Amino acid sequence: MKTALNPTRTAEAFVPGHVTGFFRIHDQDDDPFLRGSTGAGFCIRAGTTTRISARQADVISISVTYNGSPLDAPVTNTVVTQMLEDNAATMGVSIDYTSHLPIGTGYGASGAGALGAAIAMDSLLHDNHDLHRAGRYAHYAEVINHTGLGDVIAQTLGGLEIRLRPGAPGVGDARRIGLPTSKKVVLAGSPGIETSFVLTNPETRQQINRAGARLTERLDANRSLETFIECSRVFAESTGLMPDRVESALSHLERSGFPDSSMVMLGDAVFCFCSGDTEVPCKILAEHYGEENVLVTRISDQGGTLKQ
Numbered sequence: 001m002k003t004a005l006n007p008t009r010t011a012e013a014f015v016p017g018h019v020t021g022f023f024r025i026h027d028q029d030d031d032p033f034l035r036g037s038t039g040a041g042f043c044i045r046a047g048t049t050t051r052i053s054a055r056q057a058d059v060i061s062i063s064v065t066y067n068g069s070p071l072d073a074p075v076t077n078t079v080v081t082q083m084l085e086d087n088a089a090t091m092g093v094s095i096d097y098t099s100h101l102p103i104g105t106g107y108g109a110s111g112a113g114a115l116g117a118a119i120a121m122d123s124l125l126h127d128n129h130d131l132h133r134a135g136r137y138a139h140y141a142e143v144i145n146h147t148g149l150g151d152v153i154a155q156t157l158g159g160l161e162i163r164l165r166p167g168a169p170g171v172g173d174a175r176r177i178g179l180p181t182s183k184k185v186v187l188a189g190s191p192g193i194e195t196s197f198v199l200t201n202p203e204t205r206q207q208i209n210r211a212g213a214r215l216t217e218r219l220d221a222n223r224s225l226e227t228f229i230e231c232s233r234v235f236a237e238s239t240g241l242m243p244d245r246v247e248s249a250l251s252h253l254e255r256s257g258f259p260d261s262s263m264v265m266l267g268d269a270v271f272c273f274c275s276g277d278t279e280v281p282c283k284i285l286a287e288h289y290g291e292e293n294v295l296v297t298r299i300s301d302q303g304g305t306l307k308q
Helices: 074-086 109-125 131-144 151-157 195-200 202-221 225-239 244-255 279-289
Strands: 009-026 036-056 061-066 091-099 160-165 173-177 184-190 261-263 268-274 294-298 305-307
Touching: 009 109, 009 151, 009 202, 009 225, 036 109, 036 151, 036 184, 036 202, 036 225, 036 294, 061 074, 074 091, 074 109, 074 131, 091 109, 109 131, 109 151, 109 305, 131 151, 151 160, 151 173, 160 202, 184 279, 195 202, 202 225, 225 261, 244 261, 244 268, 244 279, 268 279, 279 294
Parallel strands: 061 091
Antiparallel strands: 009 036, 009 305, 036 091, 036 160, 160 173, 184 268, 184 294, 261 268
16 A cells, blocks of 8 residues: 555546446355356446545545535445445545546446556555456456446456456456447437336346346357347337337338447447448437437547556
8 A cells, every 4th residue: 555645645447338238247245346247248438537636644534526516436445445444544535527438327437436546545555456356456446336236347347348256346247249340330319217216126136137148158159240230129128128219219210221239238228239320320319319419439449547
């Protein structure tokens, strides 16, 4: 651990957003680091920059802003408090998030915030920054707050991933699947499905786990973007998670020649992969979600990083 933290020190990290196509819940283990999800998804270049200022203090204090506005952030508070307590440190910590990710839409905003805070804090507390060590704190905070299970391990990796064993970074098993970097991704959505409700509702969990296990095996046997999209559509349709607006938007995209699309888990949101111009899918999705809720980005080959 670093000892000289006065005066104020700062650190900055960037974490990509993450979109889940399908998943299976694994949260029965008593150890939060062994809980998580299997399934598949992809990281996006749109993401969150975390800036932390910290100085030694008599008691721990944490303040958080998100795009300039104060934020009640239990996940971030868990990350920072746990890291400070484990290192016998008391500090006043200010965290400023600048993000292109709307909260509650399924783009991995919670995981990006948790991991960004953990990466930045890890660099302030240790001389040898360790991404997996930081990732374990972020994963722990997501799990105990019921805000996510598989985003953090994917966001340490980047790219299009398949998650074969649940758990925190360095514990679970997530592997990348090759993807053409020329692909653009159009996203559209708004807050809808509550992650905490899905993770704790017995009937919904059973439907998710039955479909998620089967589809993870299918993708593992044929690791390709096409299989990922196919499995994502099957999952959305078979679990009953698809809102009417998502179903309508996906049908509209498919009729217009953009079949490489599916539902964002978990959100009232869709993703659409495009090889060429994105004008048409953007226009289609704007009809369903409003122009202000359409985002064009690309696959992020990198996971979360400390900015030097």
